[in-house]
Amino acid sequence: MVSFANVLVNAISISSLYAIVALGFTLIFGVGGVLNFSHGALITIGAEASYLISNQTNLGLHPALGVVGGMLTAAIVAAILYLGVVRFVEDEPVTLLILTFIIGFFIQHAVRVFSSHGTGNFSVDQVTPGQTDIAGISVFNIDITIFLLSMILIALTGVFVSQTKTGKAILAVSMSDKGAAIVGIDARKINLITWLLAGAFAGIAGVLLTMKNTGAWNMGTQPLILAFSIVILGGLGSIKGSVVGAYIIGFTETFTTQYIDSSLQGFTALVLLIVFLLVKPEGLFGREAAE
Amino acid sequence: MSSQPRAGTGTEASATGSTVLTAEDVQVSYGKVTALRGVDLELREGELVSLIGPNGAGKTTFCDTVNGFLPYGGSVTFRGTEVGSVPRDELVDRGMIYCTEERDLFGFMDVEDNLRLGAYAIDDESYVEKQLEFVYDLFPRLEERTDQNARSMSGGEQQMLAIGRALMGDPDILVLDEPTIGLAPVILDDISQAIDPIQEQGVSILLTEQNVTFALDHADRMYLLENGEVVKTGTPGELRGDDYIRETYLGG
Numbered sequence: 095m096v097s098f099a100n101v102l103v104n105a106i107s108i109s110s111l112y113a114i115v116a117l118g119f120t121l122i123f124g125v126g127g128v129l130n131f132s133h134g135a136l137i138t139i140g141a142e143a144s145y146l147i148s149n150q151t152n153l154g155l156h157p158a159l160g161v162v163g164g165m166l167t168a169a170i171v172a173a174i175l176y177l178g179v180v181r182f183v184e185d186e187p188v189t190l191l192i193l194t195f196i197i198g199f200f201i202q203h204a205v206r207v208f209s210s211h212g213t214g215n216f217s218v219d220q221v222t223p224g225q226t227d228i229a230g231i232s233v234f235n236i237d238i239t240i241f242l243l244s245m246i247l248i249a250l251t252g253v254f255v256s257q258t259k260t261g262k263a264i265l266a267v268s269m270s271d272k273g274a275a276i277v278g279i280d281a282r283k284i285n286l287i288t289w290l291l292a293g294a295f296a297g298i299a300g301v302l303l304t305m306k307n308t309g310a311w312n313m314g315t316q317p318l319i320l321a322f323s324i325v326i327l328g329g330l331g332s333i334k335g336s337v338v339g340a341y342i343i344g345f346t347e348t349f350t351t352q353y354i355d356s357s358l359q360g361f362t363a364l365v366l367l368i369v370f371l372l373v374k375p376e377g378l379f380g381r382e383a384a385e
Numbered sequence: 386m387s388s389q390p391r392a393g394t395g396t397e398a399s400a401t402g403s404t405v406l407t408a409e410d411v412q413v414s415y416g417k418v419t420a421l422r423g424v425d426l427e428l429r430e431g432e433l434v435s436l437i438g439p440n441g442a443g444k445t446t447f448c449d450t451v452n453g454f455l456p457y458g459g460s461v462t463f464r465g466t467e468v469g470s471v472p473r474d475e476l477v478d479r480g481m482i483y484c485t486e487e488r489d490l491f492g493f494m495d496v497e498d499n500l501r502l503g504a505y506a507i508d509d510e511s512y513v514e515k516q517l518e519f520v521y522d523l524f525p526r527l528e529e530r531t532d533q534n535a536r537s538m539s540g541g542e543q544q545m546l547a548i549g550r551a552l553m554g555d556p557d558i559l560v561l562d563e564p565t566i567g568l569a570p571v572i573l574d575d576i577s578q579a580i581d582p583i584q585e586q587g588v589s590i591l592l593t594e595q596n597v598t599f600a601l602d603h604a605d606r607m608y609l610l611e612n613g614e615v616v617k618t619g620t621p622g623e624l625r626g627d628d629y630i631r632e633t634y635l636g637g
Contacts, residue, residue, distance in 0.1 A: 259505070262494075262498065262501075262502060263502070263505065265491070265493075265494065266491050266494070266502050266505075269491040269492055269493055269494065270489045270490065270491055270492070272454075272485060272487070272489040273488075273489035273490060273491055275454070275473055275474075276452070276477065276482070276483045276484075276485060276489060276551075277477065277502050277503050277504075277505045277506070277550065277554060278473075278474045278477030278478055278505050278506035278554065279474065279502075279505055280472070280473075280474045381493060
């Protein structure tokens, strides 16, 4: 029987990963108005890149290089997606929705077809293996790493957006396209930056998720669906909302599957999504709810 | 490149100054609907030119066009450069600053952040600080509300913020699209009093207005736009004496 403390640690760790996935998802939506349904595929790409870099049957390099490599690869793929596809249909939300969905689908299946693991799971050595005793509880070091890295990334994003000129330009574009244009902000440059960031976040989440559990060609689908629930819950476009939402969803999900029934995976998130859409459609920290 | 402040002394404000903006035979259509049918307009150094006309005449379309937001036929040159040939952010960088009718403020940012973003294209920090002071002197209400979010301000305060943000971009030309629309008379006075100091910075102004009295008070020259065409042009003195203007726009 797993102790309550271990379930708690697991919930924190998984919520931390959801938070950085949702953060990227909400950035792209808030700034460019794009619901990026290829976001899940970027998670798979990050994981796959780390598998190629760090798994012993492949290059077998240090897992830390897998983390960096996974992050960079997903960021680059996201940038290519923006520059090669999204930028041309920016003003057509339905086309974008379908296109990003198809591209995400295509990428995941390409990984399944062309990788050595196919439909099987794959593993990557943990960047911080082993366990540590904290107040009598044995905690996996990878969970600690996930929590700390996630917190650092979220904090850095917060500082970047609120304190730097480029960060404020990102906020400006998210609040008013025309306002941003008339002060001389090039929205395409700002969009590219958000896609790079979102790709990097999805990529590192994919690597860490693989290190925590295992990886698979379709591993991005579940986090994508959850990210969707998270950002609705937290308020579309809100950074704070996506973090708080991730913890709510992550905790509900972990505790439901642990103590009620493991077949309920994904179910509670959808219930929460429906409840919020009916009761508080602008989310916890949605812009319409501010002030 | 744009970090060099362009603010002048205002002495160049004469009707014989060089031309900063020239529109020749400008045509704009939205699909099958023609919004501008061959508009000619000239804005000279230091001038305030007002484009008046009823709702739907094409005033905002003209402003959008000279600021590079719409494809057009004919020619629009800003200090010799065809505006359609350069990216919008470069137009801003060169001092073509647009204060839209919708204001397009950053609603969830405070007054100071809005103003500082107005100087997004400016690299000269000392200019930004100096101009911020100028804007606060011009609109003391903004200085009393530096931490207030733009969206929670009154319409008049938002208009002051929109003009202030435009001024932060070190305008060579300031395009003011209907700044007085929907404002209370007391706020109208505040906006009115800001115009002279802005001109004294050496800024040439293109002002569109439905409020013909306001335009007559401030303009050096005026164009009357109706149904996408310039139907009359002249100085305020000339237009005040025009029967058609008097009857149609000044209530007889």
